[in-house]
Amino acid sequence: MDCNIIKDLLPLYLDDCCSEESRAAVEEHLKECGECKKAFDAMNSAAFQTIEEPYTPKPLSRINDWKASVLQSLLLFFSFIVITVGVALEAATPVGVENSFWAFSLVIPATGFLISLANWYFIRIYPSKAVFSNSSWALTLLVTVIAFLWTCFHYGMLPWDIFFRMIDPNDTFRVFWALGIVFTLLLCVLSKWASQKYAKLLGKE
Numbered sequence: 001m002d003c004n005i006i007k008d009l010l011p012l013y014l015d016d017c018c019s020e021e022s023r024a025a026v027e028e029h030l031k032e033c034g035e036c037k038k039a040f041d042a043m044n045s046a047a048f049q050t051i052e053e054p055y056t057p058k059p060l061s062r063i064n065d066w067k068a069s070v071l072q073s074l075l076l077f078f079s080f081i082v083i084t085v086g087v088a089l090e091a092a093t094p095v096g097v098e099n100s101f102w103a104f105s106l107v108i109p110a111t112g113f114l115i116s117l118a119n120w121y122f123i124r125i126y127p128s129k130a131v132f133s134n135s136s137w138a139l140t141l142l143v144t145v146i147a148f149l150w151t152c153f154h155y156g157m158l159p160w161d162i163f164f165r166m167i168d169p170n171d172t173f174r175v176f177w178a179l180g181i182v183f184t185l186l187l188c189v190l191s192k193w194a195s196q197k198y199a200k201l202l203g204k205e
Ligand SMILES: [Zn+2]
Pocket: 002, 003, 006, 029, 033, 034, 035, 036, 037
């Protein structure tokens, strides 16, 4: 490409305002042309020094703040719906041990997820996006396990009773527990993914 065109593009390139194609063309040209590389270096060190500085905290945009709040609210709403549906289904089933299946398959995993969302309000105390995201899904799992143990106690079951019922092929309700485990794993994945997105929107590195 012509050197003059490249020189016209350099300021846009440095401001990150040009298209993918122009960006690739400039980079390609700078590799081959010493004169344009010199012009680029001069521009880069003089007027655009701050761009090269690492760890410059990005100013948070209000739009991203708003998007992060919407994301968190949608997930809170989703967990509330699942818990409400689970509690309603549980209330509609006969009292007794069978009464607990909706609790195990829907209410407990959704509760673990809901509580992990409350942790999102404390994102500022986490040193990095990775630590925040990992603590988010780990908290989902931890609360789910605690709620599971509590529910076993509440329904007068021992956790290993459920284990033995799960491996018993004649026990039709093991489908519910399998659902609960799958749902818990899905929520852990959702928690990891969504918390990363949330942290990114808030400019957390
Ligand atoms: Zn050139």
